[in-house]
Amino acid sequence: MVAVNFSKVHKHYGNLQALRGVDFEIPKGSFFGLLGPNGAGKSTLINIMAGLVRATQGNVRILGYDVRHQWRQARQALGVVPQELAIDPFFTVREILRLQSGYFGHGRENQAWLDELLETLSLSDKANTNSQQLSGGMKRRVLIAQALVHKPPVVVLDEPTAGVDVELRQALWSFTKQLHKNGHTIILTTHYLEEAESLCDQIAILNHGQLIALDTKNALLARYPYRLLRLSLSNPDVILPSALQDKVQSFVKSELVLRLHRDNDQIGAILDSLRAANIQFVDLHTEEPGLEEVFVSLTSGARRT
Ligand SMILES: Nc1ncnc2c1ncn2[C@@H]1O[C@H](COP(=O)(O)OP(=O)(O)OP(=O)(O)O)[C@@H](O)[C@H]1O
Numbered sequence: 001m002v003a004v005n006f007s008k009v010h011k012h013y014g015n016l017q018a019l020r021g022v023d024f025e026i027p028k029g030s031f032f033g034l035l036g037p038n039g040a041g042k043s044t045l046i047n048i049m050a051g052l053v054r055a056t057q058g059n060v061r062i063l064g065y066d067v068r069h070q071w072r073q074a075r076q077a078l079g080v081v082p083q084e085l086a087i088d089p090f091f092t093v094r095e096i097l098r099l100q101s102g103y104f105g106h107g108r109e110n111q112a113w114l115d116e117l118l119e120t121l122s123l124s125d126k127a128n129t130n131s132q133q134l135s136g137g138m139k140r141r142v143l144i145a146q147a148l149v150h151k152p153p154v155v156v157l158d159e160p161t162a163g164v165d166v167e168l169r170q171a172l173w174s175f176t177k178q179l180h181k182n183g184h185t186i187i188l189t190t191h192y193l194e195e196a197e198s199l200c201d202q203i204a205i206l207n208h209g210q211l212i213a214l215d216t217k218n219a220l221l222a223r224y225p226y227r228l229l230r231l232s233l234s235n236p237d238v239i240l241p242s243a244l245q246d247k248v249q250s251f252v253k254s255e256l257v258l259r260l261h262r263d264n265d266q267i268g269a270i271l272d273s274l275r276a277a278n279i280q281f282v283d284l285h286t287e288e289p290g291l292e293e294v295f296v297s298l299t300s301g302a303r304r305t
């Protein structure tokens with residue numbers, strides 16, 4: 001079953017091509033990471049899903065409903081936590097949730113769920129506070145509650161942890177995991193790649209408005225053919241043998257990190273060439289690459305304008 005279907009989606013803002021034929025599906029029940037550098041087009045794609053931005057070409061379906069021609073059903077199926085902290089300034093937190101709930105056709109019968117949201121997001125004591133008097137982190141929580149008033153099966157979080165403290169971040173993740181466990185499809189954008197790595201089972205990477213990777217997290221990690229060898233040198237003032245120079249990932253003070261090809265580089269041979277150059281080290285260990293290495297290797301390179 002498919003939660004979201006993007007079909008040849010293009011978006012032009014004047015001369016700027018924000019999306020260039022994005023075409024993929026998000027499986028129902030997945031915890032899906034939508035990643036990409038600043039300006040890649042993630043929020044544009046999300047805003048098209050939410051009906052806030054209109055695609056120049058192509059279409060998007062949420063649970064089979066076309067966002068343009070069946071926008072009511074599509075909107076009912078979707079809850080979006082926007083990247084911007086845009087919040088109505090004239091209402092209290094509870095009023096905001098009630099209004100949103102009414103917008104989706106709910107009345108008093110939904111009150112228990114709204115109270116539960118306030119409780120779970122630690123907003124109960126702010127329920128009657130005017131939204132203008134909230135801190136950034138609290139506004140973020142209100143936006144999350146607002147996105148969930150109608151219990152949407154598909155939940156999109158556009159950088160929910162930007163500018164959020166450690167405690168709230170952890171609370172957000174356990175809340176999001178719970179939603180996923182309860183059967184919601186979760187779509188997440190974040191620049192914290194360790195978070196995406198630990199949470200998401202499927203990952204898409206956008207770059208310059210195009211999909212450049214779409215895979216399970218494990219397959220994506222396996223695609224990167226390197227692991228890292230981290231060495232603490234006894235003396236940082238050394239000249240590396242030329243055979244090792246192109247393997248340097250980083251060399252800061254006495255901390256040397258080499259990138260070893262899984263098949264072609266043998267640790268024994270590397271250590272032999274260090275010894276031959278009379279380079280001593282006090283510690284070494286190897287590391288498997290993370291999503292960050294994969295992401296950088298896929299998205300670095302010449303920028304297109
Ligand atoms: N309303 C708009 N008018 C004109 N250009 C826009 C508009 N919204 C976005 N863009 C441009 O479209 C491109 C994609 O922007 P978008 O916000 O979708 O990127 P993003 O992947 O969400 O980036 P970030 O990680 O910074 O949030 C950027 O070049 C941006 O400047």
Ligand SMILES: [Mg+2]
Nearest residue numbers: 042043044083
């Ligand atoms: Mg964005």
